[in-house]
Amino acid sequence: xxxxxxxxxxxxxxxxxxxxxxxxWLILAAIVISxxxxxxxxxxxxxxxxxxxxxxxLAIGLDFIIGYAGQLNLGQSAFYGIGAYVSTxxxxxxxxxxxxxxxxxxxxxxxxxxLLSLFGVRLRGHYLAIASLGFAVITYxxxxxxxxxxxxxxxxxxxxxxxxxxxxxxxxxxxSNLANLFYLTAGFALLIYVLLxxxxxxxxxxxxxxxxxxxxxxASLGINCQKWKVFAFAxxxxxxxxxxxxxxxxxxxxxxxxxxxxxxxxxxxxxxxGGMGTLIGPVFGAILLxxxxxxxRGIGDLRLIxxxxxxxxxxxxxxxxxxxxxxxxxxxxxxxxxxxGTEATT
Amino acid sequence: xxxxxxxxxxxxxxxGSLYVLVALxxxxxxxxxxxxxxxxxxxxxLGAFAAYFFTHAFGGxxxxxxxxxxxxxxALGWLINAAIFxxxxxxxxxxxxxxxxxxxxxxxxxxxxxxxxxxxxxxDTPYSEHVIRIGSTFFTxxxxxxxxxxxxxIGLLYAFMKFTFLGKxxxxxxxxxxxxxxxxxxxxxxxxxxxxxxxxxxxxxxxxLGPVLVMTPFAGTSVIVKAFAIxxxxxxxxxxxxxxxxxxxxxxxxxxxxxxxxxxxxxxVFALLLLMLAVRPTGLIAEKREENV
Numbered sequence: 239x240x241x242x243x244x245x246x247x248x249x250x251x252x253x254x255x256x257x258x259x260x261x262x263w264l265i266l267a268a269i270v271i272s273x274x275x276x277x278x279x280x281x282x283x284x285x286x287x288x289x290x291x292x293x294x295x296l297a298i299g300l301d302f303i304i305g306y307a308g309q310l311n312l313g314q315s316a317f318y319g320i321g322a323y324v325s326t327x328x329x330x331x332x333x334x335x336x337x338x339x340x341x342x343x344x345x346x347x348x349x350x351x352x353l354l355s356l357f358g359v360r361l362r363g364h365y366l367a368i369a370s371l372g373f374a375v376i377t378y379x380x381x382x383x384x385x386x387x388x389x390x391x392x393x394x395x396x397x398x399x400x401x402x403x404x405x406x407x408x409x410x411x412x413x414s415n416l417a418n419l420f421y422l423t424a425g426f427a428l429l430i431y432v433l434l435x436x437x438x439x440x441x442x443x444x445x446x447x448x449x450x451x452x453x454x455x456x457a458s459l460g461i462n463c464q465k466w467k468v469f470a471f472a473x474x475x476x477x478x479x480x481x482x483x484x485x486x487x488x489x490x491x492x493x494x495x496x497x498x499x500x501x502x503x504x505x506x507x508x509x510x511x512g513g514m515g516t517l518i519g520p521v522f523g524a525i526l527l528x529x530x531x532x533x534x535r536g537i538g539d540l541r542l543i544x545x546x547x548x549x550x551x552x553x554x555x556x557x558x559x560x561x562x563x564x565x566x567x568x569x570x571x572x573x574x575x576x577x578x579g580t581e582a583t584t
Numbered sequence: 585x586x587x588x589x590x591x592x593x594x595x596x597x598x599x600g601s602l603y604v605l606v607a608l609x610x611x612x613x614x615x616x617x618x619x620x621x622x623x624x625x626x627x628x629x630l631g632a633f634a635a636y637f638f639t640h641a642f643g644g645x646x647x648x649x650x651x652x653x654x655x656x657x658x659a660l661g662w663l664i665n666a667a668i669f670x671x672x673x674x675x676x677x678x679x680x681x682x683x684x685x686x687x688x689x690x691x692x693x694x695x696x697x698x699x700x701x702x703x704x705x706x707x708d709t710p711y712s713e714h715v716i717r718i719g720s721t722f723f724t725x726x727x728x729x730x731x732x733x734x735x736x737x738i739g740l741l742y743a744f745m746k747f748t749f750l751g752k753x754x755x756x757x758x759x760x761x762x763x764x765x766x767x768x769x770x771x772x773x774x775x776x777x778x779x780x781x782x783x784x785x786x787x788x789x790x791x792x793l794g795p796v797l798v799m800t801p802f803a804g805t806s807v808i809v810k811a812f813a814i815x816x817x818x819x820x821x822x823x824x825x826x827x828x829x830x831x832x833x834x835x836x837x838x839x840x841x842x843x844x845x846x847x848x849x850x851x852x853v854f855a856l857l858l859l860m861l862a863v864r865p866t867g868l869i870a871e872k873r874e875e876n877v
Contacts, residue, residue, distance in 0.1 A: 310679050361861060363678045364620055364820075368812045369861055372854040375809050383847035499809070503686050510683055543698070546691025553684035554671060 264432065271424045275417035284416040288488055290528045291423035292481045295430055297508040297520035299477030302434055304506075305515035306443065307470030308450030310363065313354065313370035314478050314505045316377035317347040319497030321479025322486040323381060323388060326397050336400050336487065343483040344476045351475025355468040374499045381494035393493035400487050413487075423484050430477055435517055437473075446470055507549045513561030522560050587720045592838040598727040599796065600834020601734040605789035606807055607814040607826050608741065609782030615758040615821035616778045618678065622685035623664055625808030626692040627783045631657045631790025632799055633700060636707050646709045650733065650791045657787015658780045664688060665779035670772070696801035707794040730792050737785065738827065745823065754778060758821065809850070810837075813857040 274287055296318060303311045325343035328334040334342070354373050358366045381388050388394070399419060403411040413419045437443055448456040449463045457463050486492050504527070512523020530544055556562050606628055613621050631653035638649040668688060672681045711725040745751040756764040757774045765771050790804070797803045814833050818825030833853055840849050 310682070357858065357862060364614075364618075364682065365816070365861065367620070367679075367682060368816055369858060371809065372813065372857050375850050376854045376858075379847065379850045383845070383851075499805070500690075503690060506683065506686065507690070510687075542694040543691050546687045546689070546694060549687030550668070550684050550691060551687075553680050553687065554668070557675075557680060 260435070264428075267428060271421070271428065274424075275420050281416055284420060286528065286532055287420045288416065288423050288484075290525050291420065291427045292485050292488070293505070293508060293524040293528050294427045294521050295423075295481040295484075296478055296505045297512065297524040298427075298431060298434055298517055299474040299481070300505050301474075301509045301512075301514060301517065301520040302438075302477070303470055303474035304509060305520075306438060306446045306450065307467055307474075308446075309355075309358075309467060309471065310367040311370045311471070311474070312367050312499070312502050312506070313374040313377075314475070315497045315499055315501035316370075316374040317351055317475035317478035318482040318485070318501065318505075319377055319381055319494070320347040320350050321476075321482025322492055322497070323482075324479075325483040326394055326486040326492055327387065330394060330397065336398075340480070340483045344479045347479025347482065348472045348476030351478075352468055352472040354475075355471030359464045359467055371499060371502070374502055378494055378498055381497065388492075388494065391493060391495070393491050395491050397486050397490045397492065399490070419488060423488070426480065426484070430480070431517060431521065434473075434477075438517060442466070442469075504545065507545045511548050511552050511559050513559030514557075516561045519559050519561040526560070588842060591721045592842045593835065594721060594723055594727070596835035596838035597831055598723075598730050598834070599837055600831040601731060601738075602789050602793050602796075603807070603810055603814055603833055604738060604827050604830030605734050605785050605792070607811040607818070607830050608738070608823065609785045610811055611815050611818070611821055611823060611826045612778050612782045614815065615823075616754065616761075616775055617669065617673075618821075619669060620682045620685070621664060621669075621779075621782075622682060622808075623660075623688040623692060624783070624786055624811070625804030626689050626696070627657045627660050627786040627804070628790040628793065628807050629696065629801060629804035630660060630692070631787030632707070632794035632797065632803065633696065633705075633790075634787070635791035635794055636705055636799065639709070640707075646711065650788055653787040653791035654784045655787070657790070658784035660787070661779040661781075661783020662776065664783070665776055669775070669779070693801050693805075700801055702800060705799040707797075707799055709795050712795055726795060733788070733792060737788065741781070741785075742823070750774075750777070810853060813853050816857055817860045 275284055278284055278287060296314060300311060300314045303309050303314075321343040324346045325336075325339040328339035328342055329336060354370060358369045361369055382390050384390070385392075400413040400422065402413065405411075411418050413422060438446075445456070445461055445466055448459070449461065449466055453463050482497075485496070489496075508523040508527050509520045510523070511527060512521065513519025527545060527548070531542060534544060552559055558565075606624070609627075610620065610624055613619060613624075634656040635646070635649035635653045638644040638652045639646050644652070664685065668684050669681055672684060709726055711729050714725040715722050716725065716728065743751075745755060753764065753769045754774050754777070756767065756769060757771050761771050764774075789807075793803075793807065797807070810833055814829045815826055817832070818827070818829030836852055836856070837849050840846070840852050844852075
């Protein structure tokens with residue numbers, strides 16, 4: 239009997255190099271995104287797809303702050319709300335073009351995150367968690383009570399979708415069409431993912447991880463911990479701001495209740511269930527926790543209990559989330575396959 | 585003018601003493617475990633609902649329902665410690681238990697939403713309608729009851745911590761868990777006891793707050809965010825600071841309602857919290873513990 243390993247090796251190594259290549263996964267993700275609205279043609283599921291894309295942005299933004307920079311931020315709902323309200327008010331009150339308003343929304347929520355972080359940089363752990371929660375409460379109350387500006391609980395209505403894209407030589411792309419709006423939001427989510435992935439792999443990512451693991455040691459190596467923590471916070475909060483801008487133009491109405499502190503917990507749940515400290519985990523966490531309650535809609539009010547149960551069980555039994563579960567399953571499959579292989583050769 | 589000041593002062597102290605009950609639980613747990621129980625809010629809510637159903641569905645007396653809420657709260661505290669904090673204690677992460685209890689909180693709130701519905705319950709007690717008048721200020725018998733029950737409870741807790749063996753053991757564990765263990769104190773038992781006491785206080789706070797609150801499954805959240813502010817303003821793990829800060833927040837609440845706008849209460853309280861963190865992160869009364877600052 240010839241040794242099967244020699245014959246198989248080139249194939250498996252090629253398969254491995256494809257599977258570990260970022261470009262392969264990027265192309266695959268782009269293909270999946272472009273196919274999704276063709277598979278889900280009804281407006282109900284297309285709406286859910288857009289919500290998924292927005293939640294993916296929120297989750298990876300928060301994961302960058304918690305999972306990579308190690309700062310428990312319970313104020314993500316505030317940055318989400320700031321992005322949504324700033325861009326919407328600029329569009330509806332001042333008639334600013336969408337993309338400029340979008341830029342302002344992202345910038346302002348980033349600045350808000352930076353200020354909160356500059357303030358909270360001396361605080362660690364629980365203190366930062368409560369300070370950021372307090373910031374979220376204040377932001378929510380301002381949105382609710384500054385009625386002359388935000389119309390409070392009555393909300394802002396008839397927010398236009400992003401303006402149609404007119405590229406020379408191409409048909410006009412209208413974003414009142416849900417499929418096109420999904421391409422826009424999912425494309426943005428993918429772009430943010432790729433940029434964060436680059437950032438996390440760069441020396442900056444390693445610096446942040448070093449700070450997360452042991453701040454004192456990192457500082458002793460000459461790392462300016464405060465600067466990098468503020469940086470991570472600003473990046474993560476401006477991503478939430480971008481998600482807020484898309485949310486407003488997609489839903490068309492804005493009420494403060496969408497940005498109550500429970501929204502922060504929902505986003506946190508997505509990060510935890512997916513796998514904190516990896517970028518791909520929160521993506522799947524966000525998708526799962528957006529789609530699963532929709533599938534469970536028949537059970538009525540019980541559907542949101544899923545969030546709570548999932549977070550609790552994951553923290554207790556699988557703190558690495560879906561990523562850890564996937565790795566364990568893959569390792570088990572590999573062991574079984576290898577076991578079967580050695581049995582066959584002997 | 586003076587009457588208004590006095591009247592709102594009394595209202596503030598009534599609400600404030602209830603916040604103290606809730607915040608003391610958080611502070612006790614933090615003192616022993618350096619952990620935050622986010623589901624503390626829902627123990628308050630469940631305490632309120634337990635008292636409501638005991639009085640309104642079974643026709644029990646309101647005073648007895650306070651005891652029921654206390655037991656319900658204590659039982660929940662025991663359960664949360666056994667299910668969440670005890671298994672996670674050895675992981676050594678300061679944030680995992682907090683995140684797990686956020687999960688418990690989402691779960692409990694939505695379970696209550698499924699059972700009780702989103703419409704606020706009207707919690708009437710026989711004491712809400714009787715009004716006592718002294719000079720030109722008014723207060724209901726309910727607020728007198730709240731003051732009596734909460735001061736007695738806080739006083740008993742204080743005496744328990746200061747004078748009994750268990751109270752001393754508890755303080756020993758919060759100062760240094762390992763050394764206390766070496767001295768023959770069982771830290772697991774005392775941590776469990778702390779959870780039961782802290783959560784019983786929260787449940788009782790719920791029964792007393794029920795008639796004051798807009799009683800929905802999410803009622804606890806508005807109380808707990810103030811309780812967080814109180815424990816930080818007062819200094820985490822510090823009992824005296826928590827009492828002072830709780831009354832302070834109650835007064836801020838009633839004076840803001842009177843002179844500014846009720847919508848601004850949370851903004852004022854949390855602005856004070858952020859100011860406190862910026863100026864004096866150890867709280868009103870400085871603690872020796874500084875590892876989180």
